[in-house]
Amino acid sequence: MKHPQRFFLLCVVLLVAVFLAGVQFWIKPAIEGEVTVLINESLKAQGLTPTSPVQATVSPFTRKLLLPAFDLAPNPATGLQKGHVKPSETIMTYQGLLAFSPLRELFTPKSGNITFVQQSLCQGLTMEVNGASVSLETLTAREVGLDAEKFRELLADPHAKGKYPKLSLQLLRMDRCAIKVQAGDVTLAMGPMTFEKMSPQRLDHLIIENIEGLEQGHKKFHSSRLVQDNIRIFTEEETLALVAKLTMGSDEARAEELLKLFIGDQPLVEKTSLQGLTLDVDGSPVNLKEITFSTKAGKEERFTVTGLVLAGKTIEEQLKEKLPIPALLHLNLSLGERKESEKTRKLSASLGIDELFSLDLELSADLDTLENLFDKLLTCPLHNVNLTYTDKSLLARATLYAAPQMANKEFLVAQITNNLNGSPFERDLAAKLCSFVEKPGLVNIASLPGKTFTATELTQLQDTDLGKFLQLTVTQGSEDLNQSILRLKSE
Secondary structure (H helix, E strand, O other): OHHHHHHHHHHHHHHHHHHHHHHHHHHHHHHHHHHHHHHHHHHHHOOOOEOOOOOOEEEOOOOEEEEOOEEEOOEOOOOEEEEEEOOEEEEEOHHHHHHHOOOHHHHOOOOOEEEEEEEEEEOOEEEEEOOEEEEEEEEEEEEEEEEHHHHHHHHHOOOOOOOOOOOEEEEEEEEEEEEEEOOOOEEEEEOOEEEEEEOOOEEEEEEEEEEEEEEOOEEEEEEEEEEEEEEEOOOHHHHHHHHHHHHOOOHHHHHHHHHHHHHOOOOOEEEEEEEEEEEEEOOEEEEEEEEEEEEOOOOEEEEEEEEEEEEHHHHHHHHOOOOOOOOEEEEEEEEEEEEEEOOEEEEEEEEEEOOOEEEEEEEEEOOOOOOOHHHHHHHOOEEEEEEEEEEOOHHHHHHHHHOHHHOOHHHHHHHHHHHOOOOHHHHHHHHHHHHHHHOOOEEEEEEOOOOOEOHHHHHOOOHHHHHHOEEEEEEOOOOOHHHHHHHHHHO
């Protein structure tokens, strides 16, 4: 019995040895050859030609793909003057290894997506392009894939220029990217930069942190974070068609294409948010908490500015006059539009300074497009109008500034009563305004149910006729105006 066992064990050992020899001397060189050709041709297709061919080293057992450091040749077509790419290490998937091996037909699917890279790390690169220097500390990619059919076509003809299909990936991260322009000594630095969940058609998220611009060594702006969601990726045909539309035709046609690009049925980016922004304006810092723009497939758009810090003292210096305003003012702005039907859009706008007031407007307008919006708003039918003013100390400060010797609610109430005492409409309006003056809070102007009118028609109405279209309501605040004025005087 011992001899058959020894013979069986010997056969197993021989088979393993044959397998290892096959992997080392047949499969390994084949994979390295395929990968080497594809990498060099891919680089050339992007205008990044190595000064000498890059040779890939692959270990089928550890699934490691190693690329040495290499230099890039100048390319007048792209403006590349020189470049250097540091070594990189890639962990391939078993599916990726088999796709590059002679066993491709047996183990590689003919449809679907092939994830051929599990994780890849490049230790950095430097380039000079048109007099500007570009540097990148590290480049990391995870779960990189490609459509199986296109992958097979590519491997069958890796020299086909301009036919490299777009990749899909779970994550692409670039750390500390810097661009320096010698003219004016301008440097743009950012990082990390992260691309999340990218397919050939769409990128789910782009996140760039610590963006800063320097001019002659002085920081001109800084943003803690830029976030973009649902970014559309154009095909080559779509890109060429868009370029043609933007470079040909009339100014009106180009403006229409740009409008479609950002708020059309297939917007370029669905949401952009720039956070923690600081600008240097003539030596004075301007801080901004966040700017956001969002769109939903041509049906709803919103632009928001939050926490724009204005220096009250600077405003006083420019006006050369003392004003009863805080040292810092925080401004917020929001503009929105939603398509309610083919010919009706709901528009909204709000403007406010946290320390002073807020003004909020909503209305429905009979508009089929947003072209020449402000001109159309004067003549198009309006309905469901709602305007709300919220006082946050503006009335008290304005009273203190305009009439410092008579800054009290009694003076304002007397002025309103004396000037609005003619018709019943005026007396009713005066009573509401006096109620607001006593304890400043909210003033709301809303259109009556079912009423439709144009802005031009409203401006032509007599005061007494306004009540047929609009109603005014007042909600008192919590603090008496005189108390507010006394408090401001003591600050």
